[in-house]
Amino acid sequence: MKAMIFAAGLGTRLKPLTLDRPKALVELEGHTLLERSIRYLKAYGITDITVNVHHFAWMVTEFLRHHENTGIHLHLSDESEELLDTGGAILKARDFLAGDDPILLMNVDILTNLDLNRLLESHKQSGALASLVVRNRKTSRYLLFDQENQLTGWKNEITGELKICRPHQIDTSTPLAFSGMQLIQPHLLDLITETGKFSIIDLYLRLAATEQIMAFTDADSIWMDLGKYEQLDDARTLARQLDSGLA
Missing domain, CATH: 3.90.550.10 (Spore Coat Polysaccharide Biosynthesis Protein SpsA; Chain A)
Incomplete structure (x- = not known):
């Protein structure tokens, strides 16, 4: 890596x-x-x-x-x-x-x-373009994932703003908090069309409409930002x- x-x-x-x-x-x-x-x-x-x-x-x-x-x-x-x-x-x-x-x-x-070997193994097995480390914790902004751990959207709990990338799965999606860690395939770099200053979350939301942007749920490790x-x-x-x- x-x-x-x-x-x-x-x-x-x-x-x-x-x-x-x-x-x-x-x-x-x-x-x-x-x-x-x-x-x-x-x-x-x-x-x-x-x-x-x-x-x-x-x-x-x-x-x-x-x-x-x-x-x-x-x-x-x-x-x-x-x-x-x-x-x-x-x-x-x-x-x-x-x-x-x-x-x-x-x-x-x-x-x-967090055991990075576990993250890498999960990433390889899923075939994901990106594996986002998430936790079930309280926050103001959530990533939304369906039952297959695929990214479907993003929500701001304070403002109510909702960004949807997979409309058909959004109603059954689970909100999870992003942990600021992710594993990506180098091919993702070739799919960037954005320029200048932009958030990687917005990039994931765009790509998730057609690509596997997956959750890696971390429930066992110690974590703090x-x-x-x-x-x-x-x-x-x-x-x-x-x-x-x-x-």
């Missing part, structure tokens, strides 16, 4: 921690979020990793230069001029991601012990558990 870590976000909800650094370089128990993500991927033998940068891009570049990981081939996808969102990010980085291997995409602020400053203490506790192998 190859991998891409989305590390270009502004981290506005993590202020004041992100006033002088990017979210990727926020530390938990002595290790930055970016370092933790790279270590997690390396533990599964993933050594070809792309990192996109925007907010304090030079700091991420310098951090990686001074913390080179033996055996890791790192690529920097520079979005300094314009933040491209997740869909635009993979389009810009496509030359780094191209090849024959599945590509793992993940947000830099995720703490988890450090999205808000108020979550910092919980994130530190979880980081200690992950570091000790107790999570």
Whole structure:
């Protein structure tokens, strides 16, 4: 597998921690979020990793230069001029991601012990173009999946906005929360017609009308995204558990 870590976000909800650094370089128990993500991927033998940068891009570049990981081939996808969102990010980085291997995409602020071998095996068996890691948890925005785990739509619980890509299955679909991790086939990069800044979710919704965009329901692993400053203490506790192998 190859991998891409989305590390270009502004981290506005993590202020004041992100006033002088990017979210990727926020530390938990002595290790930055970016370092933790790279270590997690390396533990599964993933050594070809792309990192996109925007907010304090030079700091991420310098951090990686001074913390080179033996055996890791790192690529920097520079979005300094314009933040491209997740869909635009993979389009810009496509030359780094191209090849024959599945590509793992993940947000830099995720703490988890999800078994990536299980995800890869499920992805291969399903024949999916993309396998989206989802959980049965409360959130404001849901992905909708039918009984065959196929993506059928998206819903914003607060505004009531609904995007439907498979109308015939939408009434019997189950809402699940996206975990910010996904495994895609490299062929997906050739199907991108969008340009500029766009969300990868909107890309999936367009492709799901004709392609297999599938759910991988994660009910067993530990998972958290450090999205808000108020979550910092919980994130530190979880980081200690992950570091000790107790999570």
